[in-house]
Amino acid sequence: MDSFKLGDVEVTKVVEWQGEFAPARVAIPDSTPEIWRDNASWLVPDHWHPDSDGCLAAIQTWVLRSEGKTILIDTGVGNDRERPHMPLFDHLHTDFLDRLAQAGVRPEDVDIVVNTHIHNDHVGWNTRSGNGEWIPTFPNATYLIPRPDQVYFDPRNAHRRPVPQLRREGSNLMYADSVAPVLGRAVLWEDSYRIDGNLSLEPAPGHTPGSSVVRLESGQDRAVFVGDVLHSPVQILEPHYNSCFCEHPQQAAETRQRLLERAADNKELVVPAHFAGPGAVEIRRDGSRFAISRWVP
Numbered sequence: 001m002d003s004f005k006l007g008d009v010e011v012t013k014v015v016e017w018q019g020e021f022a023p024a025r026v027a028i029p030d031s032t033p034e035i036w037r038d039n040a041s042w043l044v045p046d047h048w049h050p051d052s053d054g055c056l057a058a059i060q061t062w063v064l065r066s067e068g069k070t071i072l073i074d075t076g077v078g079n080d081r082e083r084p085h086m087p088l089f090d091h092l093h094t095d096f097l098d099r100l101a102q103a104g105v106r107p108e109d110v111d112i113v114v115n116t117h118i119h120n121d122h123v124g125w126n127t128r129s130g131n132g133e134w135i136p137t138f139p140n141a142t143y144l145i146p147r148p149d150q151v152y153f154d155p156r157n158a159h160r161r162p163v164p165q166l167r168r169e170g171s172n173l174m175y176a177d178s179v180a181p182v183l184g185r186a187v188l189w190e191d192s193y194r195i196d197g198n199l200s201l202e203p204a205p206g207h208t209p210g211s212s213v214v215r216l217e218s219g220q221d222r223a224v225f226v227g228d229v230l231h232s233p234v235q236i237l238e239p240h241y242n243s244c245f246c247e248h249p250q251q252a253a254e255t256r257q258r259l260l261e262r263a264a265d266n267k268e269l270v271v272p273a274h275f276a277g278p279g280a281v282e283i284r285r286d287g288s289r290f291a292i293s294r295w296v297p
Helices: 033-038 096-102 120-126 147-153 154-159 165-185 248-267
Strands: 004-005 011-023 054-066 069-073 112-114 127-130 133-136 140-147 186-189 199-205 210-216 221-227 270-271 278-286 291-296
Touching: 004 221, 011 096, 054 096, 120 127, 120 165, 127 165, 133 165, 140 147, 140 165, 147 154, 147 165, 147 186, 154 165, 165 186, 221 248, 248 270, 248 278
Parallel strands: 069 112, 112 140, 140 186, 221 270
Antiparallel strands: 004 011, 011 054, 054 069, 127 133, 199 210, 210 221, 270 278, 278 291
């Protein structure tokens, strides 16, 4: 397990799945062949496979221990889900809970679950199968879910989503098995939310209407867990590049630019949801652009 300390907060990465999930310019449609090739020296092997032109990623949960509480940021895909619109994760079955146990976390130990947004690979382990129904995986936890996403992905509002029919149907399945069963334990927040003295939530819309980030400020350390604001490091070099999953591309690009500016100026560690390898990165300004200073840990 990769663990490190930020001020008084212990951070541990628990990986559910890692691998190649799409061709590079399918994953990041606006990207050019040159940006991948010219940066191959550090994109390979964690982020890009040049032989197949495959974009690599990880599905992972960040475990935070802060002020005596155990907090999970995002919960991955989950086991045995019907995901016809995402064949890679259709009926995925992993030993994620065993890996969580190796990090010293039992389901009943979790106090707070943060879903940075509602997409299949961020809410799956909210629940697990039990007695023929989907029940909360973390029975003692409060689930923090952005209200704009809960409204957007509620099947009753599916007609408002400008996405293909299969993707809408897949989102309805996701909502039914991974969101609806935990709403009785959820706080639907908007505008901002203070988790504790070290951690807070704030909106970062664009990828989804309710996409959010977790800010960590403890001692002299600063970090921002950016969810899917970033899918690939090439988006640090070119913040106007969106992923193929962004629901509102222009807003997503504006949010990405704003968050990267703040991270560079305030020396915030940037912790995306899906970066493989070390998974966290420090960035700096490079003239009018951004560059990577170092990978952490």
